[in-house]
Amino acid sequence: MYNVAHIGIVVKDMDKSLEFYTTVLGCALEESYQDERVHLAFIKAGQQTIELIQYQEDSVKVRGAGIVDHIAFAVTDIAAEMDKLRQHNVTLLFDQPKVVSGKKILFFAGPDDERLEFVQSL
Known part of the structure; x- marks a missing residue:
């Protein structure tokens, strides 16, 4: 691998x-x-x-x-990261993090509309 x-x-x-x-x-x-x-x-x-x-x-x-579909970044506090994104007027692809397979995820857009994601393990 x-x-x-x-x-x-x-x-x-x-x-x-x-x-x-x-x-x-x-x-x-x-x-x-x-x-x-x-x-x-x-x-x-x-x-x-x-x-x-x-x-x-x-x-x-x-x-x-x-x-490239998206890049995921591991975070420890998705709520704090979401606040930071909002402070920088970053486009969120959904309003609240979703829980998927024991993780919170949040998709957002980069400056060229590339899809980016924050992932927090629960």
Whole structure:
């Protein structure tokens, strides 16, 4: 079995996305790279790495991006995290956390409408 190295998410505005992931979600920027076709930012979310990818306009036409359904973040207090999301005017995909298989879950939208999730074990 392989360990996940990172999850790649295509974003429209790197600055806006970095601000969201670092300020709202508390991720830390590890490294970034930019050339004439792409801007990459690797951010740390706990033990996982997320790669934010902003393609230059011409590169998008050459290579279409795949779809990532969602990224889930483990939290210890989903109610407090939900309050933080509301303070930052983040779109919640449902009003209250749901309980599923002994966990509370809450889906919300990132700056490019990517689906993100908080998971709290009960």
